[in-house]
Structures are given as C-alpha cells and as structure tokens.
Amino acid sequence: MTTAQSRVADLARWIDASSGPRNTPMGGDTEVGRYAVIVPCDFDEPPSIEGDPGCLLLFVSVDQAEGVATGPIVTDNPASQDKAAMRLCGFAISARKRGRTCRLSPSSGLMTR
Numbered sequence: 001m002t003t004a005q006s007r008v009a010d011l012a013r014w015i016d017a018s019s020g021p022r023n024t025p026m027g028g029d030t031e032v033g034r035y036a037v038i039v040p041c042d043f044d045e046p047p048s049i050e051g052d053p054g055c056l057l058l059f060v061s062v063d064q065a066e067g068v069a070t071g072p073i074v075t076d077n078p079a080s081q082d083k084a085a086m087r088l089c090g091f092a093i094s095a096r097k098r099g100r101t102c103r104l105s106p107s108s109g110l111m112t113r
Contacts, residue, residue, distance in 0.1 A: 004064040011058075012038055012070050014094075019071075022080075033078025035087060040065035051075035056084040 001009070015036050021029035036056040041047050043061060051057050054077035060070075081087065 001067065002064075004061075005066065005068055008038065008060055008064050008070065009068045012068060016071055019078075030080055032080040033076070034071070034074045035078070035081060036091075037073050037075065038065065038070035039073055040070065049073065049075065052077040054078060054081070054084055056087050 015034070015038065018035040019032060021031050024030050034055075036058050037051070038058050038060055039047065039049055040062045041059040043059075047057075047059055049057065052075060055075050057075070082090075
C-alpha cells in the first residue's frame with residue numbers, strides 16, 4: 001500500500017467513525033448521516049457525480065483509492081451534521097494537528113502535504 005492509499009484508508013476509517021449514530025440524553029440514538037464521502041475519480045475528465053449542497057464530496061484519484069474501503073457513496077444531505085464548509089475546516093484543523101500543511105480554497109478544495 002502506498003503512502004497516499006494509507007492516508008485515504010485512515011481518512012475513510014475516520015469518516016466511518018464520525019458518521020455513526022450518536023447517543024441522545026434519553027438513551028436513544030440520533031442518525032447523523034455521512035460526515036463526508038470519498039469518491040474515486042479519474043481527473044482527466046470532469047466528475048460524473050453530484051451531491052446535495054450539504055453533502056461533502058472528497059474526490060481522490062482512482063489510483064489512491066485502489067484497494068481501499070472508501071465507504072458508501074451517499075450524495076444526500078446528511079442528517080444532523082454540521083454544514084459542509086464547517087466539516088471541511090474540521091479536516092484542515094485535524095491535518096494541521098498532525099503536522100501537515102493545508103491549503104483551503106474554493107477552486108481547489110482541501111490539499112494536504
């Protein structure tokens with residue numbers, strides 16, 4: 001497994017853990033929906049998938065996603081999740097805590113090194 005594939009796998013596991021139901025004060029569960037969706041993409045052509053405005057689609061190259069369980073591709077607005085922009089900022093903060101540099105821009109999305 002390459003470094004990129006390992007990082008995508010780590011991200012996929014984190015997304016799965018952040019997408020599970022949460023306990024309520026009365027002992028029930030609240031469904032929260034997918035925190036983000038990893039979409040393997042061939043960057044030689046425009047992505048063929050679109051999501052609701054609240055859905056956070058993270059496009060990764062097909063090579064980086066090969067052999068990685070990226071989770072289901074759900075393009076609906078997630079229930080009980082923060083706005084997509086706030087979730088994207090959460091990724092940037094998490095990456096900075098790990099010592100990676102991040103750049104956020106509307107045209108290029110989230111990039112880490």
